[in-house]
Amino acid sequence: xxxxxxxxxxxxxxxxxxxxxxxxxxxxxxxxxxxxxxxxxxxxxxxxxxxxxxxxxxxxxxxxxxxxxxxxxxxxxxxxxxxxxxxxxxxxxxxxxxxxxxxxxxxxxxxxxxxxxxxxxxxxxxxxxxxxxxxxxxxxxxxxxxxxxxxxxxxxxxxxxxxxxxxxxxxxxxxxxxxxxxxxxxxxxxxxxxxxxxxxxxxxxxxxxxxxx
Numbered sequence: 442x443x444x445x446x447x448x449x450x451x452x453x454x455x456x457x458x459x460x461x462x463x464x465x466x467x468x469x470x471x472x473x474x475x476x477x478x479x480x481x482x483x484x485x486x487x488x489x490x491x492x493x494x495x496x497x498x499x500x501x502x503x504x505x506x507x508x509x510x511x512x513x514x515x516x517x518x519x520x521x522x523x524x525x526x527x528x529x530x531x532x533x534x535x536x537x538x539x540x541x542x543x544x545x546x547x548x549x550x551x552x553x554x555x556x557x558x559x560x561x562x563x564x565x566x567x568x569x570x571x572x573x574x575x576x577x578x579x580x581x582x583x584x585x586x587x588x589x590x591x592x593x594x595x596x597x598x599x600x601x602x603x604x605x606x607x608x609x610x611x612x613x614x615x616x617x618x619x620x621x622x623x624x625x626x627x628x629x630x631x632x633x634x635x636x637x638x639x640x641x642x643x644x645x646x647x648x649x650x651x652x653x654x
């Protein structure tokens with residue numbers, strides 16, 4: 442299996458460098474630059490960075506899934522398919538998964554787990570189902586990450602409510618306006634040294650990706 446976790450790591454670093462540049466501008470000695478990069482704009486930049494990272498995480502999920510269908514082996518070995526044989530190439534695998542649809546969603550852990558169960562045999566020695574195991578073992582954490590993503594792209598009350606529930610679990614508080622940028626820029630005081638929540642979540646996603654390649 443290609444090291445898609447490293448690809449995700451590089452894309453995440455690029456997004457993190459973006460917010461670091463914003464932080465530098467926010468504390469610039471130039472008053473005009475500081476005014477241009479005020480706190481609300483900087484928080485919006487954190488949200489943009491998170492979306493870019495989460496999109497890379499979705500791509501990682503998709504890339505690993507299709508290659509597993511073609512017989513690519515993760516560190517735990519090859520997946521066993523219900524159909525009994527691997528797809529001859531990525532195009533054939535994708536065509537079977539998509540069916541009549543133009544695309545499938547990969548941001549929702551529950552949907553990806555169901556997709557894994559449709560194609561892969563799991564439940565004993567020789568049946569690794571690596572991707573399903575990772576998603577299931579980290580389901581609650583991934584749901585929280587999904588809710589943050591959902592709140593960035595949706596402004597309805599359902600998204601706000603779920604985001605508030607998530608921030609209570611993550612940082613034991615809610616944030617004004619239910620804005621994800623405020624959470625992402627906030628500090629995880631349980632980490633030594635303290636890290637911003639965006640950095641913590643990025644490290645988590647890259648670590649999870651490393652489990653399935």
